[in-house]
Amino acid sequence: MALLILQKKFVQSRQMFEASLNIHNDLAVAYYFIGNSYSSESEVEYQKSLDSNLELKEDSNANKDPLDNAKILLGKAIPMWIRYAEIKPAQAWMVIHLLKDSLFALDRYPEIEDILKQILKNDPNNIEVIASLSEIYSHRGENSEAIELIDSALDQDSSSLIVKLIKIKLHAKS
Secondary structure, three states: OHHHOOOOHHHHHHHHHHHHHHHHOOOOHHHHHHHHHHHHHHHHHHHHHHHOOOOOOOOOOOOHHHHHHHHHHHHHHHHHHHHHHHHOOOHHHHHHHHHHHHHHHOOHHHHHHHHHHHHHOHHHHHHHHHHHHHHHHOOOHHHHHHHHHHHHHHHHHHOHHHHHHHHHHHHHHH
16 A cells, blocks of 8 residues: 555555555554655655746646645645544654654644643653653743653653753754
């Protein structure tokens, strides 16, 4: 089924994964790959928009702008990856970067904080989520909150290299 994504048969791949969800609606991997399918199709549309240079089209009945299609498709990937993280909070690291990149590309910056907090409700010891959330606080200038969150992560896992690096970065900004 993932091979269909590589072959750019996006609709067929989603149909296969959706069929598997009809059998078992909490099959996390299906949500992951449906999200990837939308994201991959979005990338194809985005490349089309670059190739066409977004020039004004002579035909007023032309199809939608490929950039608009890319945004719509990418927007459909987000709930799939969120569902994956809800079902598998310990593996949320597989989608956090995808969610961040997608939400930022769509100018939906505030949503990532809510998503990360929801994942933490399901998995309060998730170091990757804590690190990502502290980075968001830092970007907003809330350094004391970011450092407090990172310190709590270090209390949970003092060997985490990512948390140590983020703490160094946060202290350098202060």
